[in-house]
Amino acid sequence: xxxxxxxxxxxxxxxxxxxxxxxxxxxxxxxxxxxxxxxxxxxxxxxxxxxxxxxxxxxxxxxxxxxxxxxxxxxxxxxxxxxxxxxxxxxxxxxxxxxxxxxxxxxxxxxxxxxxxxxxxxxxxxxxxxxxxxxxxxxxxxxxxxxxxxxxxxxxxxxxxxxxxxxxxxxxxxxxxxxxxxxxxxxxxxxxxxxxxxxxxxxxxxxxxxxxxxxxxxxxx
Numbered sequence: 001x002x003x004x005x006x007x008x009x010x011x012x013x014x015x016x017x018x019x020x021x022x023x024x025x026x027x028x029x030x031x032x033x034x035x036x037x038x039x040x041x042x043x044x045x046x047x048x049x050x051x052x053x054x055x056x057x058x059x060x061x062x063x064x065x066x067x068x069x070x071x072x073x074x075x076x077x078x079x080x081x082x083x084x085x086x087x088x089x090x091x092x093x094x095x096x097x098x099x100x101x102x103x104x105x106x107x108x109x110x111x112x113x114x115x116x117x118x119x120x121x122x123x124x125x126x127x128x129x130x131x132x133x134x135x136x137x138x139x140x141x142x143x144x145x146x147x148x149x150x151x152x153x154x155x156x157x158x159x160x161x162x163x164x165x166x167x168x169x170x171x172x173x174x175x176x177x178x179x180x181x182x183x184x185x186x187x188x189x190x191x192x193x194x195x196x197x198x199x200x201x202x203x204x205x206x207x208x209x210x211x212x213x214x215x216x217x218x219x220x221x
Contacts, residue, residue, distance in 0.1 A: 032149045035216045039145035042209045044138050050201050060197040074122055084120040087112045119188060145209070148172050149217070156217035165217060169210030173202040
């Protein structure tokens with residue numbers, strides 16, 4: 001409660017001070033944009049290392065010798081690109097608050113309790129990692145770094161502790177893991193090996209980027 005009180009007090013004081021000095025707002029935004037850009041570069045480089053060089057994600061996705069047969073079945077059934085959950089009730093013609101669909105869903109769940117299930121992300125057009133994928137990947141990293149910088153700028157401006165500023169950034173990974181991999185594991189049945197790898201990646205990613213944020217957003221002497 002004390003930490004929250006200090007954070008909100010710092011936020012109020014920061015915004016009140018900046019609102020009365022337009023040139024201060026301009027300087028702050030320039031600093032945030034620069035810090036976010038460099039932060040995005042760090043996040044992007046780490047993502048490349050984590051997925052392409054390091055063994056962190058070596059077993060995040062699993063291999064099956066039946067992959068060609070499974071893909072052929074999906075292709076022969078003219079499946080559209082999308083996310084599929086199996087088993088599930090037919091929702092192709094279901095509407096909002098469809099009681100019949102809800103009843104059928106309950107029936108399917110009861111009939112398949114304890115039986116194998118699957119979540120499949122299917123792209124019938126295939127997947128090519130071109131330059132546009134790289135550009136969008138960096139853009140999304142920049143948006144994440146920018147959002148974090150804007151949210152935590154007031155706290156950064158008053159925290160004299162390097163560890164304190166780094167810890168605030170590191171908490172972003174906790175937020176991402178709670179809202180992402182852990183939610184998916186709990187409600188969508190994502191396997192634990194996938195969840196574990198994504199959690200570790202998020203903590204390392206933001207832990208490393210946090211070193212930059214903690215340094216760059218240090219308060220003025």
